[in-house]
Amino acid sequence: MDFRSIELNMGFVITDDKFNILHSNNYFKTNICRNNEDILNKKITVFFKDMKVDKDDDLYSVKYLDGSVYYVIHNDLKLQGKEFYVFFFYDFSLGSELEKQILRLSSQQYLYNEMLNKLKDGIYITDDKGTTTYVNDAFLNLSGLTRDQIIGKTVYDLRNQDILPNSCCAKVIETNGPVSTINNYYKGQRCLVSGSPIYDEKGDLAKTIAVIRDVSELDVLMKNITKEKNLYVKNSQIENKSSKDPVVVINNSKMKNIYARARKIADVESTVLILGETGVGKDFIATYIHSISNRRSGKFVKINCSAVPEHLLESEFFGYEEGAFTGAQKGGKKGLFEEANGGVLFLDEIGDMPYTLQVKLLSALNDRMFYRIGGTTAVEFNARIIAATNVDLKKLVEEKKFRADLYYRLNVVTFVIPPLRHRKEDIIPLAQQFIEYYNNKYGKNCYFTTGCLEHFLVYEWPGNIRELKNIIERLVLMTDDAAIDTNLFTENMVLNDSGIASANSLFISDSKTLKEKIDDYEKEIIETTLATSKNMKEAAARLGIDLSTLVRKKQKYDLKE
Numbered sequence: 159m160d161f162r163s164i165e166l167n168m169g170f171v172i173t174d175d176k177f178n179i180l181h182s183n184n185y186f187k188t189n190i191c192r193n194n195e196d197i198l199n200k201k202i203t204v205f206f207k208d209m210k211v212d213k214d215d216d217l218y219s220v221k222y223l224d225g226s227v228y229y230v231i232h233n234d235l236k237l238q239g240k241e242f243y244v245f246f247f248y249d250f251s252l253g254s255e256l257e258k259q260i261l262r263l264s265s266q267q268y269l270y271n272e273m274l275n276k277l278k279d280g281i282y283i284t285d286d287k288g289t290t291t292y293v294n295d296a297f298l299n300l301s302g303l304t305r306d307q308i309i310g311k312t313v314y315d316l317r318n319q320d321i322l323p324n325s326c327c328a329k330v331i332e333t334n335g336p337v338s339t340i341n342n343y344y345k346g347q348r349c350l351v352s353g354s355p356i357y358d359e360k361g362d363l364a365k366t367i368a369v370i371r372d373v374s375e376l377d378v379l380m381k382n383i384t385k386e387k388n389l390y391v392k393n394s395q396i397e398n399k400s401s402k403d404p405v406v407v408i409n410n411s412k413m414k415n416i417y418a419r420a421r422k423i424a425d426v427e428s429t430v431l432i433l434g435e436t437g438v439g440k441d442f443i444a445t446y447i448h449s450i451s452n453r454r455s456g457k458f459v460k461i462n463c464s465a466v467p468e469h470l471l472e473s474e475f476f477g478y479e480e481g482a483f484t485g486a487q488k489g490g491k492k493g494l495f496e497e498a499n500g501g502v503l504f505l506d507e508i509g510d511m512p513y514t515l516q517v518k519l520l521s522a523l524n525d526r527m528f529y530r531i532g533g534t535t536a537v538e539f540n541a542r543i544i545a546a547t548n549v550d551l552k553k554l555v556e557e558k559k560f561r562a563d564l565y566y567r568l569n570v571v572t573f574v575i576p577p578l579r580h581r582k583e584d585i586i587p588l589a590q591q592f593i594e595y596y597n598n599k600y601g602k603n604c605y606f607t608t609g610c611l612e613h614f615l616v617y618e619w620p621g622n623i624r625e626l627k628n629i630i631e632r633l634v635l636m637t638d639d640a641a642i643d644t645n646l647f648t649e650n651m652v653l654n655d656s657g658i659a660s661a662n663s664l665f666i667s668d669s670k671t672l673k674e675k676i677d678d679y680e681k682e683i684i685e686t687t688l689a690t691s692k693n694m695k696e697a698a699a700r701l702g703i704d705l706s707t708l709v710r711k712k713q714k715y716d717l718k719e
Contacts (some may be wrong), residue, residue, distance in 0.1 A: 169247035230525025280370030326353035361640020410581035434575030437624030456501025465508035478531035498541035509547035609644040
């Protein structure tokens, strides 16, 4: 598998409420600023003199310092009590290319038709009402029908006329889901038909498509697949050697450097120490190193040093002999060090390892051998050690909670994984990867709105990639529509991060009067509505109050814009 990096083809800038630049993506730095300016903490109006920050235009042009013209659209948003602005920059200087693009699209349409006509499988496409819009030549050959008989006619009329007595596309529209049928075309072959719905960006049914295949050809195909199955199994290991890199989504320069260093040290035997906050993906780096190393055919054995009780940790690590202690199983038991021989032993949360066990671990690493509990025969140790922790090991060494000699023995090659809030370039690509995964897992067709992605960029993500992945799964499960918008994201943030706590304080505290509790509740509703509205006018309309009333209540509760 190949490395894949996703890059947005537009520039974006995030500012605070004073329009001081807090962050910009690589496209803005490289294509607009051209890396000639240090823009952080400077006002955006310094670089774009004609920027209309005081009003919301749908789309307008601005000039950069060098005279380059760009089109910009900006939105204000509020998250966790803070206000931000997001500016998106588009380069429409190629407007003169529009005619060429139209010609190119026409040419592409012709090529698409030609390609579909080269398929051996039949293709049948309708619109959302069931009107036949396209069929390829293979369908005509399989069905014995002509285009004049079916193009422009609905599948329901064709079904009533017994031209398509068992229309798969009609059933797709009726069930709003995939359907498979066996059709006996009265002028053609007996075929397997697989139909699927196609949705637009709003999640509404736009088209249906059916793939038609001769059943007799399927029997031949299955025989060929069975014949080639063993050959594939034999060759799979050879193929894996030449394409052994797992898919990684990265845009951040520090992360690209980390993966480049991981590839460089993958085939050596040095111990690796991975540091970083909870949820940044330390275990993914460890599995990545294993998957591209010459030990990938061996096991990847992981143990969480903080999850196993201290009195069981030594036996889990090194195993024990029969009769070593009461309850020891007959014949003894292998430890994880033996299980990992020829592969990789991943010690997660190494900072939580008991001090007494650190001595035996250090001895095993130095001597490449160890003794089982109750054993007298040395067991050779041939596994690569990768350790990870989210705590400051140096501080633990100073506090005499972690052995200094073990620390320096582990700290041969070190990777420090930056938190997600410091690699905003990766947020949107990761979000798209996760939503695609959960769409496939739960059979959905969800997508993020622009406003939701803007909030993704501003949110701090204290739980890092793990939090991003979990929230996206929650959003996919909770949404009633295909679109995942700002409201749904904000509601889930409120409910899971602060909403429950604030609700408890609102209704449990006996120190507040009923009026104070009502005021607190009103403040929370107004604050949430303002954060999820484009402007004050929209917020007032959603709350069902006059704009002047909303302004007065904002002042009352000291809510910032």
